[in-house]
Amino acid sequence: MHFAVFDAMQKQGRIWENEAQTDTDSEAGIALLETGCAAGERLDELARFLLSLELQEALRQLSAEQRQILTLLFLDDLKPAEVAGRLGCTVRNVTKHRLKGLDKMRQLLVN
Secondary structure, X not given: XXXXXXXXXXXXXXXXXXXXXXXXXXXXXXXXXXXHHHHHHHOOHHHHHHHXXXXXXXXXXXOHHHHHHHHHHHHOOOOHHHHHHHHOOOHHHHHHHHHHHHHHHHHHHHO
């Protein structure tokens, strides 16, 4: 069940990359977020709580940079360019930490 949330995070990252390349809004991204929210609403309260604990533990095991970038992207709902501006780094650096952080989270959540 935690893979649905994780996969939605990865798909959103790919949408941001496509938006950066085309510099247009993505209706697919909006549809994906709406689908992810609908799927999340189907989880019962206990499952959401357990998922939250698993994700929090996985986040704690990331580097400080990875955790900060994933938090700004997915919890604060900022775009990669906004995160880069806030942290004083490049969008490429944000993307690198996002990809490495998500890869590590996938490894942690599989075990």
